[in-house]
Amino acid sequence: MKYDFDQVCNRKNTDCLKWDMMEPIFGSGDLIPLWVADMDLPVAKPIIDALKKRVEHPFYGYSQAGTSVLNSVVERMKRKFNWNIKPEWIVFTPGVVPALHVAVRSLTHPGDEVILQEPTYHPFFPVVVNSGCKIVNNGLKMNNNRYEIDYKGLEEKFHSKSRSFQEAGRIKTIIFCNPHNPIGRLWKRDEIIKMGEIAINNGAVVISDEIHCEILFKDQKHTPFASISKKFEQNSIVCMSPSKTFNLAGLEVSTIIIPNKKLRDNFINTRYGIVPNPNVFGYIALEAAYNHGDEWLEQVLDYLQKNLDYLKQYLENKIPNIRVVDPEGTYLIWLDCRDLGMDNQTLSNFMKKKAKVGLEDGFIFGESGSGFMRMNIACSRSVLHEALNRIENAIDTL
Template sequence: MKYNFDEIIERRGTGSGKWETYDKDVIPLWVADMDFAVAKEVQDDLLKRVEHGVFGYSAHTLPELLDTICIRTQKLYNWKIYPEQIIFFPGLGSALNACCRAFGNPGNEVLVQPPIYFPFMDAIRNQNKSVNHAPLIRDDTTEYIEYEIDYAKLDESIDTNTKLFLLSNPHNPVGKMYNKDQLTKLATIAESNDLVICSDEIHCELILDNKIHCPTASISDEIAARCVTLMAPSKTFNLAGLSCGYAIIQNPDLMLQVREASAGIIPGVNVMGYTAALSAFQHGNIWLQQLLEYLQENRDYVLQYIDKHMPNIRSTRPEATYLMWLDCSQINIPDANPQAFFLKNARVAFSDGAMFGPGGDGFIRLNLACPKSVLETALNRMHNAINKL
């Protein structure tokens, strides 16, 4: 089946946070969900579940989904996991909070690599912990902005008060994929400082240019023993509103700590989320392959447009995710706030780079997971707004 990602689907009036936060004349390219219909097979399976007509509590074990996750993980990453090593969450935001609650005591530090997905900082503060920033190092010597790790400074930033490392792999917002050598170095630092690693890998199947994702915990048994891996079908298959995510925890002691931190406050997966996740993993691969091709085309179009029409903006070239990280600091924007400028003058909504911590000022995050015609209109609006300065 050939999917039509050029189709414009009206999302206003459906309770969409992405489309109903701003006025009707604003193009929303901010929050990370996609403007594409899910795979037909997923829609059909959801309709069958609705037609059943009974929506009682879901089971705690969900054996078919557990087995499907284990099979998929083995196939994609050659990583052997077992059903008892998986715990479900209604979303990875709740999983991040559970990890921040589980590991360490109030007042302890949690290590992050900014600019970073801002709910990391929210989860840390929600659980009365402190944020320890070990910023990525920006490299401007290449055609596009790249980010590297200063391993020595990262190691130096850790002290006995640091208990947890929140890792974004692939990295949101810069779109960086970590390779095995990089992850091994990070894990070695974590091991030498006795840190638990919470590796948020929600974008693990949104890998561009036919590259292959490396799960942090898949590298060795020693790394797996201190690792909590967070995954979900929500970003990959556009199912965020159906609330189904999971953590893979191969160390029984860490699993117990996460379960205890979650008990009584984090609900299980709802029946529709279970149905959608199972269907997507079992039947969504053709849709996903076509999606990745479309996302690559959109990414390349944005880069070409910026190079031709807005050369004062510099961008990353994401290896993964459908998010682009744009440096607008060389444009003479009032108050140096590109998010507010483009919202007011171009009527396009982006995520504000400042929200992503140190290194985010002057940036916006652009979501390119929309029909190309929408992207074209948004970029033209940006260009026109800049020309009026």
């Protein structure tokens, strides 16, 4: 079936975070919202059909993933990533962020340290701090408009001479993001190996947030962290979900893959009574998406690629002082606005008050995000055009 993503859909008055919360979040309801990470593109028909069918069965009691749900995850990992997983490795949670909280708590004691690589997805900060741990930032390095992992910095974080006796060995985990939100890098196999070796050899378990692993631009291939080797498998917690790929965030279902039994038991004990299972509709949507969603996904990825090309062309031709940091994955585009010469607050106000476009401020992803903005391009092309037009016109008035 052919989907028409050019058709603009009205999401207002549907309890939609992105569209209905603009007033409290941006101070005005007339912005074009290109912020929170969901798509303004309607979901795949097989998912809607499966949900409708389940709604007709008038029992919505406690639910538990059955064999066919588990198999759909196992088969997808094999089909998409040639990764052989076992059904018993899978733990379902109603989101990746709650799973990250559980994972960090299961691996640390208060006072321990967790490595992040800024600029990074901002909810990672409370994940660490609210667990009573300290953030150790091993910031990404930018080289020729491309971000790279600072391996030397990572080694040093584990071995720093300046660290006190009490702090030595307190780094228990690293939250790795692949593809990396907000900068869109898809870390390649050799990069994952280099980073993973340093972390694991120094006693840190890698929590790998791979929620965006199926939103990839042309010719990109994702490698799950735990698929690298037995050693990587036994020292990692991989967080995946159909929520970004199939636009199901509101159905709250995530698959946390933990091959190591001890780590898995620890995770399950830590989440007990605090982070529940997903709801029944989440499982239904996941299974339909993984088994029957690929025709839709192919069309979405093609549409996103064209939106990216459109955005780059538009900026190059008409707004050359804003540049795209070339992404390999995610529909969240990291815009380098430093040539506008504005400080963080001025840039933020400029986008929301003058251009009337709702973007994410770069600085919320860490200090190194200063001068950047994050734009969600998963919308109809005419909406993207209108947003760019507004930014262009606002810049003309400067």
